[in-house]
Amino acid sequence: MRYHLIGIAGSSMSGLARILQKKGEQVSGCDLQKIRLEGILTQKGHSPNHINKNIDALVISAAITPSSLAWPEVEKAQQLGIKVISRAKMIGQLMREKRGIAIAGTHGKTTISAMVTLILKEAGRRPSFLIGGDIKGWGNADWDEGEDFVVEACEYGRQFLEFRPRVALISNIEKEHLDTYPKGMPEIKKAFKKFVRLLPKNGLLILWQEDPLTNWLKKSAPCKVKTFSLAKPWPGLSLKIPGEHNLLNATAAARLCHELGVPHSVIKKTLNQFTGVKRRFEIKGEAKGILVVDDYGHHPSEIKATLKGARQWYPLRRIICLFQPHQYARTYHLLKDFATAFSDCDLLIVTDIFGVPGRDEVKVTTEELVEAIRQKKKEVIYLKEGQLLDYLKQTCKSNDLVLTMGATKIYQVGEQFLSLLKKGEQDERA
Numbered sequence: 001m002r003y004h005l006i007g008i009a010g011s012s013m014s015g016l017a018r019i020l021q022k023k024g025e026q027v028s029g030c031d032l033q034k035i036r037l038e039g040i041l042t043q044k045g046h047s048p049n050h051i052n053k054n055i056d057a058l059v060i061s062a063a064i065t066p067s068s069l070a071w072p073e074v075e076k077a078q079q080l081g082i083k084v085i086s087r088a089k090m091i092g093q094l095m096r097e098k099r100g101i102a103i104a105g106t107h108g109k110t111t112i113s114a115m116v117t118l119i120l121k122e123a124g125r126r127p128s129f130l131i132g133g134d135i136k137g138w139g140n141a142d143w144d145e146g147e148d149f150v151v152e153a154c155e156y157g158r159q160f161l162e163f164r165p166r167v168a169l170i171s172n173i174e175k176e177h178l179d180t181y182p183k184g185m186p187e188i189k190k191a192f193k194k195f196v197r198l199l200p201k202n203g204l205l206i207l208w209q210e211d212p213l214t215n216w217l218k219k220s221a222p223c224k225v226k227t228f229s230l231a232k233p234w235p236g237l238s239l240k241i242p243g244e245h246n247l248l249n250a251t252a253a254a255r256l257c258h259e260l261g262v263p264h265s266v267i268k269k270t271l272n273q274f275t276g277v278k279r280r281f282e283i284k285g286e287a288k289g290i291l292v293v294d295d296y297g298h299h300p301s302e303i304k305a306t307l308k309g310a311r312q313w314y315p316l317r318r319i320i321c322l323f324q325p326h327q328y329a330r331t332y333h334l335l336k337d338f339a340t341a342f343s344d345c346d347l348l349i350v351t352d353i354f355g356v357p358g359r360d361e362v363k364v365t366t367e368e369l370v371e372a373i374r375q376k377k378k379e380v381i382y383l384k385e386g387q388l389l390d391y392l393k394q395t396c397k398s399n400d401l402v403l404t405m406g407a408t409k410i411y412q413v414g415e416q417f418l419s420l421l422k423k424g425e426q427d428e429r430a
Contacts, residue, residue, distance in 0.1 A: 001025050001026070001056040001057060002025070002026040002027075002028070002054060002055050002056050002057075003017075003020055003025055003026070003027050003028075003055070003056065003057050003058075003059055004027075004028050004029060004030075004050065004051065004055045004057075004058050004059070005017050005027065005028070005029035005030075005059045005060075005061075005087075006029070006030060006031070006046070006058065006059070006060045006061065006064055006070045006073055006074070007029075007031055007060065007061035007063055007064055007070065007087075008029030008030060008031050008035065008037070008040075008042055009031035009032070009033045009034075009035045009042075010031070010061055010063075011131075011132050011133065011134075011140050012061070012087065012130070012132055012140075012152075012154075013029070013031075013059075013061050013087060014029075014035065014037060014140070014141075015130045015131070015139075015140040015141030016059070016087060016090060016091070016130060016141065017029055017037055017040055018037065018040075018139070018141045018142070018143075019094065019128070019130060019141050019142070019143045021039060021040060022142065022143040023143055027040050027041075028040065028041040028042070028043075028050075028055075029041075029042050029043070030042065030043040030044070030045065030046060030047075030050050030070075030073075031044070031046075032044070032045065032046070032069065046069050046070040046072070046073055047072070047073070048072045048073055048075070048076035050073055051073050051076040051077050051080065051082065052080075053080055053082075055077070055082050056082070056083065057082065057083040057084075057085055058073070058074065058077040058082055058083070058084045058085070059085050059086070059087055059090050060074060060084065060085075060086060060087065061086075061087050062086065062087065062088065062154075062156055062157035062159050063356070086159070086162065087159070088157075088159035088160070088161075088162035088163065089162045091130065091151060091162070091163060092162045092163050092164045094149065095149055095151065095163055095164040095165060096164055097149075098128060098146075098147055098148060098149040099147045099148050099149065099166050099167065100149050100151060100163065100164055100165040100166055100167070101116065101127075101148055101149065101150045101151065101165060101166070101167040101168075101169075101256070102151050102153035102160065102163050102165035102167070102168045102169070102195075103116065103131075103150065103151070103152055103153060103168075103169050103171070104153040104154075104155065104160055104168060104169065104170045104171070104192070104195060105169075105170045105171030105172045105173065105208075105214070106155075106171070106172050106173055106174040106176045106299065106301070107171060107172055107174070107245070107299065107301055107302050107305070108171040108172065108245065108248070108249045108252070109131075109132065109152045109153070109154070109171065110131055110132045110133040110152055110277055110280060110296075111133075111246065111249045111276070111277055111280055112169065112171060112249045112252050112253050113129065113131040113132075113150055113151070113152045114131060114133065114135045114274075114277045115249065115250060115253035115270070115271060115274055116150050116169075116253045116256055116257060117129040117131070117135060117138070117150045118135065118138075118270050118274065119253060119254075119257045119262055119266065119267055119270045119271070120146070120148055120150070120257065120260075120262070121138075122266050122269065122270045123257075123262045123263070123266045125146045125147075125148055125262075126144040126145050126146035127144060127146045127148040127149065127150055128142055128143045128144050128146065128148065128149040128150070129141060129142055129149070129150040129151070130149075130150070130151050130152065131150070131151070131152045131277075132152050132154075133277040133278050133279055133280060133296070134277065134278035135277060135278075136275060136276070136277075136278070148260075151163065151165075153165070153168070153195070155176075155177060155180070155188070155191055155192070155195075156177045156180055157177075157180055158180065158191055160191075160195050161191065161194055161195060161198070163195075163198065164198065165198065165199060165203070166199070166200060166202075166203045166204070167199075167203060167204045167205075167206075167256065167259075167260070168195070168196065168198075168199055168203070168204070168205050168206070169205075169206040169207075169252055169256050170192065170195075170196075170205070170206070170207055170208070170214050170217065171208060171214070171248075171249070171252055172208055172211050172213075172214055173188065173189065173192055173211065173213040173214050174213075174299070174301055175188065175333070175334065176188075176299055176330075177330075178329065178330070178333045179327075179329045185213075189213065189216070192217060193217060193220045196217050196220045196221050196222075197220060197221075197222060199221065199222055199223045200222070200223065201222050201223055202223065203222070203223035203224070204223060204224050204225075204226065204256075204259055205217070205218075205221045205223055205224070205225045205226070206225075206226050206227070206228060206252065206255055206256050206259070207225060207226075207227050207228075208227070208228060208229075208248070208252065209227035209228065209229040209231075210229060210230060210231065215227070226255060226259055227255075228248075228251045228252045228254075228255040229251070230244065230247065230248045230251065232251075233247050233248075233250075233251050234250060234251040234254035234255070234267070234268075234271070235264075235268075236264075236268040236272075237250055237251070237254075237268065237271055237272060238272050239271065239272065239274065240272070240273070240274065240275050240276075241274065241275065241276045241280075241281060242281060242309035242310060242312060242313035243281070243305055243306065243308060243309020243310075243312065243313070244305070244308070244309065245305040245306075245309065246309065250271045250274070253267075253271065254267045254268075254271060279294055279295065279296040279411065280295060280296060281293060281294075281295050281306060281309065281310070282294045282295070284411075284414055284415060284418050285418050285422070287418060287421035287422045287424070287425050288398060288421045288424060288425060289397075289398030289399055289400075290396050290397070290398065290399075290400045290401075290402060290421055291314070291317065291400070291401045291402070292402045292404075292414045292415075292417060292418040292421075293310070293401060293402070293403045293404070293414075294403070294404045294405075294410075294411040294414055295403060295404070295405050296405075296406070296407055297405050297406070298325070298326040298330070298405075298406050298407040298408075299330070299334070300334055300337035300338050300340070300341040301337070301341075303323070303338075303341040303342065303405060304340075304341045304342075304343075304344070306403075306405070307319065307321065307341075307342065307343075307344035307345050307403075308344050310344065310345075310401065310403060311344040314401050316399065317399055317400060317401040318346045318347070318397075318399065318400045318401065319344065319345040319346050319347075319400075319401045319403060320345065320346065320347045320348075320349065320392075320395070320396065320400055320401065320402050320403065321342060321345040321347070321348050321349070321403045321405055322349045322351070322388065322392075322402065322403065322404045322405065322410060322413060322414070323342070323348060323349070323350050323351070323405045323406055323410070324350075324351050324352070324353075324354055324405075324406035324408045324410040325338070325350070325353040325354065325366070325369060325406065326353075326354050326356075326406055326407040326408055327353070327354070327355065327356050328353055328355055328361060328363050328364060329361070329363060331353055331363075331364050331369055332363035332364040335364060335368070335369065335372050336372070338369060338372065338373065339372040339373050339375060339376050340376050342373060342377055342380070343376070343377060345379075345403070346379060347379045347380075347381075347395075348373065348377065348379060348380040348381075349380075349381055349382075349383055349388065349391065350366060350369065350370050350373070350380060350381070350382050350383075351366070351382070351383055351384065351385050351388060351410070352366050352384065352385060353365075353366050353369070354406070354407075354408045366382060367382060370382040385413075388413045389413060389416055389417060389420075392413075392417045393417070393420065396417075402414060402417065
């Protein structure tokens with residue numbers, strides 16, 4: 001079959017494209033930004049002209065709605081009688097071909113999915129996987145010969161309700177994606193309850209024991225339930241990545257793989273060698289004594305956990321956090337939580353909120369966010385994107401840690417700053 005994917009630049013869609021290609025299907029795609037995928041025709045921009053009768057199915061991401069710039073392509077496909085299928089439903093179909101392992105929860109999905117994938121690889125299981133970040137040396141997706149298919153299961157748009165897992169792990173449950181769940185936690189809990197009930201009687205559910213919202217799902221499970229606990233970390237762990245949250249992620253991954261029969265020695269070896277996933281406390285480099293790190297954190301709980309880990313890992317460094325909020329809706333609904341999320345950095349620099357076309361409307365300003373944070377933390381400033389690099393050049397000094405943070409391209413500022421620092425070192429040596 002020939003599939004055309006809309007929104008192919010996103011990590012989840014590019015990964016799905018690679019899987020379909022690996023299965024022998026013909027794949028093309030388009031997005032607002034141009035990306036390159038080996039052997040796959042990708043086009044920049046959206047146009048109904050991308051759609052023709054040679055396409056058997058159009059696959060769309062959860063972000064494609066009637067208000068999206070890509071919607072005319074969907075309408076063209078419907079006019080031509082071409083099947084339109086969501087990314088989530090496509091993944092659900094793929095899960096039926098293997099033992100689907102779905103990693104769900106508000107935080108930690110990508111890291112846990114990567115850990116589970118690498119443990120299964122080390123055990124010789126040859127798993128397939130589809131996750132939201134790049135595993136170093138492996139990318140974000142593959143379709144291999146083993147029976148396991150590890151998938152990051154996002155609750156946004158209730159996508160994970162289209163999945164068909166035999167094994168599921170839920171890391172935690174918090175308020176998030178309130179554009180999907182406008183009634184808040186009751187609606188979110190209901191969705192996770194439905195997700196758990198997708199598991200077969202001979203399936204397996206792994207839950208975080210200390211989280212009451214997660215542990216509450218035990219009574220809804222139609223299958224065996226096991227738990228993991230931060231009070232009892234997996235024995236023998238000595239991680240290369242910082243933070244209690246990553247110790248919890250590793251313990252969760254270890255519990256799941258143990259239940260799948262992987263030997264303890266393999267689990268311990270893999271986790272102790274794990275160096276992280278792209279954009280999850282990713283160390284970009286160091287020059288002139290300044291360490292530059294990037295993290296995808298965009299929810300207050302993620303930010304708080306990452307900064308706490310950074311403070312514990314680098315207690316003698318001044319931590320400068322450069323944060324770009326992602327979505328006006330998230331910023332508006334979680335404003336009070338954002339206000340208290342940055343206590344473990346010494347200086348916070350906030351730049352303009354990144355709005356998502358078709359999913360967002362202005363409900364709060366960046367200035368309002370900065371003022372809310374300032375009520376709790378005085379060391380915060382607001383800068384326009386074009387001012388960031390010059391400010392870092394003027395402010396940063398040896399022994400600083402610069403942490404770019406957000407689900408945006410804010411990491412590019414850190415990369416540019418690091419390049420300038422390295423050039424300065426080269427000039428001094430010349």
